[in-house]
Amino acid sequence: MTSALFAFLHFVTAFGVVFGIFYEWLTFHKNISIKEVKMLQKADLIYGISTVLVLIIGFARVFYFEKGKDFYFQNPFFHIKLGVFILIGLFSIYPSLKFMKWKKQTRDGQAPAISHIEFTRIRLFLRLEVSGIVILILAASLMAKGVGL
Secondary structure, eight states, X not given: OHHHHHHHHHHHHHHHHHHHHHHHHHHOOTTOOHHHHHHHHHHHHHHHHHHHHHHHHHHHHHHHSTTOHHHHHTOHHXXXXXXXXXXXXXXXXXXXXXXXXXXXXXXXXXXXXXXXHHHXXXXXXXXXXXXXXXXXXXXXXXXXXXXXX
């Protein structure tokens, strides 16, 4: 029963990660409104919290539940999944910092003025995050089926 609970929590937090990334990707645009920025900031918070929780719960599953740490550590797709997860986290730093920087402006009732370079960079990182999620999900599926062992 505990294993099933941890699997459930892992999926819920993983969906939080995916939600946050896709929401940001779909919502962000050049002439973003104050309301949209505030929603982006909330989605980014959900993404951040979910990221920490999915990592903690995922490692608990690796070490204490499921197939045992040897299954995961010997599986190349586990390493790909973890590496892509880290890359997604690194890609998310720039957009997250920008979204946080805009808090003062939104509190003052102003939409952020986004330069073309800033817009292009944020958009690039959001696209890289979405691409990473697709690769991560494929790696997770292959890992779970024991492909590569």
